[in-house]
Amino acid sequence: MIETERLVLRNWQVDDAEALFLLASDPLVGPACGWQPRGSVEESRELIASGPLSGAESYAICLKATGEVIGSISLKAPCEHFDVADEKELEVGYWLGSAYWGRGYASEALGAMVSRAFDDLGCPALWCGFFEGNDRSKHCMEKRGFTYVRSFPGFERPLLGDTALAYFYRLDAADYRAGGARLAK
Numbered sequence: 808m809i810e811t812e813r814l815v816l817r818n819w820q821v822d823d824a825e826a827l828f829l830l831a832s833d834p835l836v837g838p839a840c841g842w843q844p845r846g847s848v849e850e851s852r853e854l855i856a857s858g859p860l861s862g863a864e865s866y867a868i869c870l871k872a873t874g875e876v877i878g879s880i881s882l883k884a885p886c887e888h889f890d891v892a893d894e895k896e897l898e899v900g901y902w903l904g905s906a907y908w909g910r911g912y913a914s915e916a917l918g919a920m921v922s923r924a925f926d927d928l929g930c931p932a933l934w935c936g937f938f939e940g941n942d943r944s945k946h947c948m949e950k951r952g953f954t955y956v957r958s959f960p961g962f963e964r965p966l967l968g969d970t971a972l973a974y975f976y977r978l979d980a981a982d983y984r985a986g987g988a989r990l991a992k
Contacts, residue, residue, distance in 0.1 A: 809919050814912060816866035816880060816919055823867055824852035826876040830904035839941045840902050842966040868903065868916045878903035880916045882924055888959050889934045889975055896932045897924050913947045921951055925983045932979045939972040953978045
C-alpha cells in the first residue's frame with residue numbers, strides 16, 4: 808500500500824469489480840488508453856483475479872478520505888516500442904474515471920509510482936506513453952519530469968482494432984534524483 812496526501816494506492820481486490828466496471832465502462836476512459844469500455848462486472852472481476860490488474864505492481868487508486876476507487880496505476884515491463892536500454896527499466900500506466908479528471912489525482916498517483924519505481928525498486932529509467940489527443944496525460948507526465956523521446960505513428964491497439972499515433976516519454980533515475988519529478992507536488 809502506498810499513501811499520498813489525498814490517495815491510497817493498494818492492490819486490486821476482487822470486491823472492486825463493480826467499482827472498476829462503473830469507471831471503466833465510461834466511453835471517455837478506455838479508448839483514450841487503448842481499450843474498449845468494459846462490458847460487465849464479471850469481465851472486471853476477471854481482470855482483477857487473473858488479468859492485467861492482478862500483478863504485484865498494479866494498484867487501485869483510492870481516495871484516502873473515503874476508500875472509493877477512482878482509477879488504476881501500474882508498473883510493468885515496457886512494450887517493445889519504447890526501445891529500452893536496460894531490462895530493469897519499467898513502464899508506468901494509469902487512468903482515472905472521468906468524474907475525477909482535473910483535480911490533480913493522476914499527477915499525485917504518478918508521483919507516488921515514480922517514487923516507488925526509483926526509490927524502492929531501483930529502476931534506472933521509467934517510461935510512459937499516451938495516444939494523440941490525450942493532452943491530460945501529456946500534461947501529467949511533463950509535470951512529473953518525463954520528457955519526450957519519440958512518437959510512433961501506426962501504434963497497433965488490438966483491443967480497439969485500430970492504430971493511433973503514440974508518444975513516448977521517459978524519466979531517468981538521475982533526473983528524478985536531481986529533483987525533476989518532485990518539482991510539482
